[in-house]
Amino acid sequence: MGNTSSGRRTGEQRPGVRRVVVVGTGLIGTSVALALRSRDVDVVLSDPDSASLRLACDLGAGRPLEESADPSPSVPADVAVIAAPPAVIPSVLRRAQDRGLAHVYTDVASVKASVLAEAERMGCDMATFVPGHPMGGREKQGPGAARADLFLGRSWALCPTGKADPQAVAAVAEIARLCGADPTVLDAGAHDRAVALVSHAPHVASSAVAARLVSGDGTALTLAGQGVRDVTRVAGGDPAMWAEILTHNAAPVAEVLHEMAADLAATADALRAAAGREADPSAEILAPVRDLLERGRSGHGRIPGKHGTVHRPDYTVIPVVIPDEPGTLGRLFAAAAEAGVNIEDVRIEHTPGLPLGVAQLYLLPDAVDTLSRALAADGWSVHPGV
Structure with a gap:
């Protein structure tokens, strides 16, 4: 079978x-493809959605995979990255391994x-499969929202099983x-509990706040400031995609939400009293x-900062x-x-009207x-200490 031969190839130097x-x-x-292309990696793209594939190619993310009657490529890729919804990954993986794609x-x-459980059940070659999760994303979807720097400085979780070839882990x-x-x-279970805490439950919380705005009157919404925009930003994500993610990580997310609900x-009750x-x-x-x-402030302080620093x-x-x-921001940064x-971070507050x-x-x-004096001398309206 294709997955057996791909397992042998993994051991090659x-x-x-x-x-x-x-x-x-x-x-x-x-975004993965754009990042790899920026490092001169040869990238081949495949997608059943021809419009999405064409746009990604036009953006310079790679060239389309040549489909032919012979399902086995003459030269397998070093790595195949499956960027598909969780429900279809095992079947896509099995087909890719059977044809010796990488x-x-x-x-x-x-x-x-x-x-992982479904991939094993379907008989996928677990020696050549190293599950991964780049901790980067946007509330926007599709290739048009992709960025080559989306994962810059971010963590990328790898969750190999004990069957994974060490060279496969090294390649990913x-x-x-x-x-x-x-x-x-890290272990797959530990990963799912971690993302429930730092990604999935926060998305639900963001959606819960945003959902309150549906029935808010127009006057209230005109008073919306940056705070509510920050809290609800990720609520703009695709509901269907997030419903699938939450379903596949239901128990860990439910546990975090239960604890949040108790706090709320x-x-x-205290405010009502x-x-x-x-x-x-x-x-x-x-x-x-x-x-x-107080606990919220302490928890916020534990979020790693720039370059992953804990403190x-x-x-x-x-x-x-x-x-x-x-061009204004470009001139400011220049x-x-x-x-x-060095500007460590930046946020933009817009002035309505x-x-x-x-x-x-x-x-x-x-x-x-130093920067205050330099910007003021250059004609910028600087307000330190405000």
């Missing part, structure tokens, strides 16, 4: 990843245990590094509210008023570079004065 087949040209698949196979689904780890990510090996219920009493914020009756807010530096924010014109200052916005520049404290 190869000089790194040179040729990759990406099966699926949605957001993630096309030496090594991986996927990019955000759930792992169910995919190289794919992650070529895309600018940091490969991390305790907070709501305090309503109309003119209670002091430090009153015992509001202890659940303070507790949730994030305390940045200082400089607001800079910017015109809503093409001015910072000219001053020898005006052709202006505010760029919130996040800097290390010792760079604030």
Whole structure:
């Protein structure tokens, strides 16, 4: 069978990843392809959706896989990346292995245990399959939203079984590094519990907040600021795709949501009890509210910062008023570079009804004065300390 021969090929010595087949040209698949192309990897693309495939090719993500009557390619790729929904990955994997499409196979689904179990049940070659999950994405979908830098500085989970060939694991780890990510090996069950906490349950929470806005009156929505936009950003994702993801990781997500619901219920009860009493914020009756807010702040502080650092530096924010014109951010960043200052992060606040916005520049404290003076001298409206 094809999967047996592909297992033998995995043991051969190869000089790194040179040729990759990406099966699926949605957001993630096309982003992987673009990242690999930027590193001069030969990328071949396959997708049953001809329009998606054509757009990905036009974007420079690769060239289309030549389908022929002979299902076996003359020269198998080093790695095949299956960028498909979780429910179809095992069947796509089995077909790819049977035709000898590549030496090594991986996927990019955000759930792992169910995919692995079904792949084993279908008789896939687990020696050549290294499940993967790049921790990068957008609320937008399709190849048109793809970016070559989508995974830059992100973690990329690898969840091989004990049957996986070490060279197969190394090849998929190289794919992650070529895309600018940091490969991390962990058990499939641990992965699914982790993403339930840091990705899947937060998406549900974001959707829950956004769902409240459906019945909100127009006046309330005109008052919406950046806070609610930040909280609800990921709620703009594809509902069908997320329903499938949540279904495949149902138990871990349900556990996190149950704990969140308990926190929210305790907070709501405390606020309801305090309503109309003119209670002091430090009153015992509001202890659940303070507790949730304090734990929330502590949890936020544990989120790894730039380059995955566990302890994030305390940045200082400089607001800079910017015109809503093409090239403005480019000029602003160029001015910072000219001053020898690195902008650690940036957020844009738009001014409704005006052709202006505010760029919130996040800097290390010792760079604030240098950049403030340089930008002011260059004519920018800088407001340090605001």
